[in-house]
Amino acid sequence: MTEQTYYVLAALLDGPRHGYAIIKHAFELSGGRVKLPVGTLYGSLDRLADQDLIELDHEEIVAGRPRRYFRLTGDGRQAVVAEAARMQKAARLVLRHTAVRPATA
Structure with a gap:
């Protein structure tokens, strides 16, 4: 999972959000660290929806333009939690390794 994808999914953990x-x-x-250009975001949202990790929650019209709100699916929530656990495990491995060997200048 890319860092951008991870943070898009993480941004939806608290509930539906628009782009x-x-x-x-x-x-x-x-x-x-993660600066999502609009084009990149909507490409990611389409891809995540195709993978059934997110879905359209609702739409509203704001200043004459449609605003789409997305939410995590159950699979999306599982995916972001699994990625967080994977990163945590990887970080523990590195931190444990560096704690054993003092850093040299």
Whole structure:
């Protein structure tokens, strides 16, 4: 799973969000590392929907334009949780290894 995909899914853990809200929340969750251009986001959302990891929650019209809200599916929630566990395990391995061997300058 790419970092961008991970943060898109993570941005939906608290509930449905529209595109711009996903961009902002992914940026915040990543500590400013993940900056999703609009085109990249909507390509990711389409791909995630095709994989049944997210689905359309609802649409509303704002200033004459449709705003689509997306939510995680059960599979999407499982995928982001599994990825978080995988990263945690990988980090523990590295941190344990570096704790055994002192860093050299």
